[in-house]
Amino acid sequence: MLHKEQITNHSTDGHNETFVLNLGPQHPATHGVLRVKMTMDGEYITRAEPVCGYIHRMHEKMGENRTWAQFLPNTSRIDYLSAMHYTHAFVGAVERAARIEVPPRAEFVRVITSELNRISSHLVWFGAYLLDLGGFTPLLYAFDDRERILDLLEGLTGARLTYCYYRFGGLCNDVDEDFINGTRDFVHYMRPRLKMYRALVTDNIIFRKRLENIGIIDAEMCRKYGATGPVIRGAGTPYDVRRLEPYSVYDAFDFDIPHYPEGDCMARYLVRMEEIEQSLRILEQAVAKLPDGPHIGKVPRMIKPPAGDYTYAVEAARGRMMVRIVSDGKEIPYRVKLRTPSFANLSLFEEASRGMLLTDALALMGSLDLVIPDIDR
Amino acid sequence: MKKNALKEIVTGFASLLTGMRITLAQFFKPPVTVNYPRQSLKMPARYRGHITFVRDQETGKSLCIACKSCQKACPSDCIVVEGVKREGEKRKSVTDFKLDFTKCSLCGSCVEVCPVDALEFSKHYNLASTNKEKFVVIDLVKDLEKRGK
Amino acid sequence: MTAAPLEELIAVFRAMTESDNTEQEVSGWDEGAASSRESVAVVDHDANGWHLDVSIPLDRLVEAAGVLDREEFAFDTITGVDWIAAGDMEVVYDFFHPGRFLRVVLRVRVRREQPEVPTILHVFPGAGWHERETHDFFGIRFSGHPDLSPLLLPEDADYHPLRKDFTGVA
Amino acid sequence: MSIPEPFRLASFVVGIMAFVGLNAAYLVWVERKGAGRFQRRPGPTEVGYAGLLQPIADAVKLMTKQVIVPPGADATLFRLAPVLIMTPAMMCFTVLPFGETLTATDINLGLLMIFALGSINVMAIMLGGWSSRNKYAIISSARVVSQNVAYEIPMLLTVVTMLMVTGSANLNQIVQQQAGAFWNWNLFNLAANPLMPVTFVIFFICMLAETNRAPFDMAEAESELVAGAFTEYAGMGFGVFFMAEYANIVVGCSLATVLFFGGWQSPIGVLPGVWWFLLKLYLLIFTVVWIRWTFPRTQFYGLLNLSWKILIPVSLATVVSTAAVMKVF
Secondary structure (H helix, E strand, C coil): CCCHHHHHHHHCCCCCCCEEEEECCCCCCCCCCCEEEEEEECCEEEEEEEECCCCCCCHHHHHCCCCCHHHHHHHCCCCCCCHHHHHHHHHHHHHHHHCCCCCHHHHHHHHHHHHHHHHHHHHHHHHHHHHHCCCCHHHHHHHHHHHHHHHHHHHHHCCCCCCCCEECCEECCCCCHHHHHHHHHHHHHHHHHHHHHHHHHHCCHHHHHHHCCCCCCCHHHHHHHCCCCHHHHCCCCCCCHHHHCCCCCHHHCCCCCCCCCCCCHHHHHHHHHHHHHHHHHHHHHHHHHCCCCCCECCCCCCCCCCCEEEEEEEEECCEEEEEEEEECCCCCCCEEEEECHHHHHHHCHHHHCCCCEHHHHHHHHHHCCCCHHHHHC | CHHHHHHHHHHHHHHHHHHHHHHHHHHCCCCCCCCCCCCCCCCCCCCCCCEEECECCCCCCECCCCCCHHHHHCCCCCEEEEEECCCCCCCCEEEEEEECCCCCCCCCHHHHHCCCCCEEECCCCCCCCCCCHHHHCEEHHHHHHHHHC | CCCCCHHHHHHHHHHHHHCCCCCCCCCCHHHHCHHHCCCEEECCHHHHCCCEEEECCHHHHHHHHHHHHHCCCEEEEEEEEEECCCCEEEEEEEEECCCCCCEEEEEEEEECCCCEEECCCCCCCCHHHHHHHHHHHHCCEEECCCCCCCCCCCCCCCCCCCCCCCCCCC | CCCCHHHHHHHHHHHHHHHHHHHHHHHHHHHHHHHHHHCCCCCCCCCCHHHCCHHHHHHHHHHHCCCCCCCCCCHHHHHHHHHHHHHHHHHHHHHCCCCCCCCCCCCCCHHHHHHHHHCHHHHHHHHHHHHCCCHHHHHHHHHHHHHHHHHHHHHHHHHHHHHHHHCCCCHHHHHHHCCCCHHHCHHHCCCCCCCHHHHHHHHHHHHHHHCCCCCCCCCCCHHHHCCHHHCCCCHHHHHHHHHHHHHHHHHHHHHHHHHHCCCCCCCCCCCCHHHHHHHHHHHHHHHHHHHHCCCCCCCHHHHHHHHHHHHHHHHHHHHHHHHHHHHHC
């Protein structure tokens, strides 16, 4: 293991010859159009400055020129890997503002679809992370599993990524038996697969050597930067919006918040892998407890939340996703603020990557699970 | 310390062999992919393709009453509806329904908002063209006429 | 965890806001809204999404952030709001507590013509990017911020799209 | 021998070139097909039956592309590098005993010659990376040099062990010593070197590292360095590096076959030796492919640590144990 002290010695020996390495905007490791301007001393990073905005679409402005309901499709397109959570946050904020009741069945289905989405998102991350580390095969195994989730959600919502499934007061349409049975089957299918991943990847010595004690982010840094999700839980703080700021019907389920005190890439990896297990647990309970009833509550035709500002936070796959809406009592939002987890998680990269080797910095970047449209919005 | 290092080498090597055993087991299993475009999957009933008119089984015409709810509901302004009220008919009937598919985000607001359920999602997903013009205007009225034949 | 109970926080913030309350002229649409009736208001989380709402005078902002930092709050986000009718810009700071069910919101208001707010980047380094973003979108200057170059907008952007009088880029 | 020497040599030259070319082309196919199977997908299927014409299509594609020399690059060295990597790889084939009589030149120092030529490989990649005038390529070349220097040592130590066991550097003689059933193969010759399987594992790991194969593909490291030293190469320039990589794998696996698996010796006496040689060779190559599609890439310093802290001490132990066995018995 190489420590920062060694590196500072290394760069003060008189030959301060640094060069700038442009990682991206087109680079295999950035998974999208992120550019990292790296000032390098050999293979050591002296400063890595992320440059974002390449796919900035100004969703927040779009929110100000359409009705509340018309903004719904946008919410699936911010973090396309965990679209359900984002729709949930926006729908939740508007429901809170307009005091719309959501029937229990709809809340349960929201939990089921959100957790399925969380698993699929973590699976993409798992595969892509292995790809970053040079292991190609687990990516395709993970995609095979994810495909089952996408098939389920496609059967339910009609889309594979941009679901746009939740509505103010409930859901777009009710779940059917196929979906419920499919979810149940998936839970049974997924558990042995997780065991297989553990043997193939988690226990692999090459993999462990690449992650253990690499890219340490401590709880203090997470707090100061507002890093959430697996990043803060990998730093030992069991912060999870589902538990600490309960929303929907999450307090009806029994699940753990996996957290590891090490704060290294391995801790973040383990947190995500265990979260898949916990999500399976929630799915099992939610499917068993799913109440009957309508899938959408009483909703006014045109929604005009009373003037004021409201927030709603959910635990998205990447961390705390908060929507802050400001209403002036009209049918068009006055302001929609999207607080996205990847943005905060990436903001600490500059500090966390200082003095690291290029290889390790990429392992660190991968472990943050960045989705670029989520940063750029 | 020394002992740990030796143990790590042994368990590490064992973990590599476990990994190789797993991939070899996968090697002898059949592929899970679909050989697109030679094979393709059937889209589920709720699949959201571009919108299309529901065909009235009796008249063979559209159910659309040109109320323009869909046009108003659309977040992307990609629907244009025109209709006339013909003599002897209670409601307006549609004369022109154009969808700009290049802007459509397939959210389904139009289908949901339709008071007479005149719209549905098509199951086409193999749409491709080298020419943008093909999708700028999808004429639902003409499309329905074509299906009638 | 050494975090003080909510009452203590309220007391601390009351002391901060009362010293020069005269400048806190509330204007515009939101006169009736719970959030700005008092400078320190306890809010129902179920109704709005946070617990404590503090309209802080501009010169005590960094200090207030420091209080939250001492209480081990985590930085959440910064929201700018353009109250064009009132001629104000509002900056809303969200904080959450990683160990407790407690959310705190700080608000400052500045005139639209002179939108300048001190940076809290030295207290919460994570605010740096959020402040840059708010500068991009609203043109609010964060004094003391080392680098306010556009983060999400193109590097030569001199417009601020979330201002209500923004009409588009030529 | 009825064939006159010049004709014999000429036919070998043509034969080796064809062998290398076909191997490079079809090992790509094997790799892609193998990767497909490991990943539960069919691999190439479109060009020809089971994608068998895919390598030809790829070759044609690569050849029709322009070879671009980036501005500011050292054009001479840039063009020289692919030549420099291909030639030694080809030359190694001249001493490999494919069958009992199927050797181009049966020289006494065949083993040493292969190692001498094998070392040039590093030079070529370094030149290619350095002359490209690309930061990724330069980082890659620096990695390649330190990686290869680190792995030459344990590799040569295992070869020293083998030289002590066999007492010969003539590859044909080494094979002849291993006649008979499979327990006569050097791999199981525990009487001469009790650590023989370990020696083989070290040799195999070093071979992977020397040929820049996954999990030691630091030079290419596509998720970090884009394509490493080859980033700026287009068309057949890239194609030659690609071919050379496979040619080097064939050489490495052939050497492993000769040193440890009895070369062309048939363990049960049926079939001509050359088939046995090829069978053993391709099984080893399959293992190389298998490894590539199982493991993630090692860390760069993890790779160096592995060499200096584990492989070198262990291979020294095998040398010492072999020497001890020789001295005692």
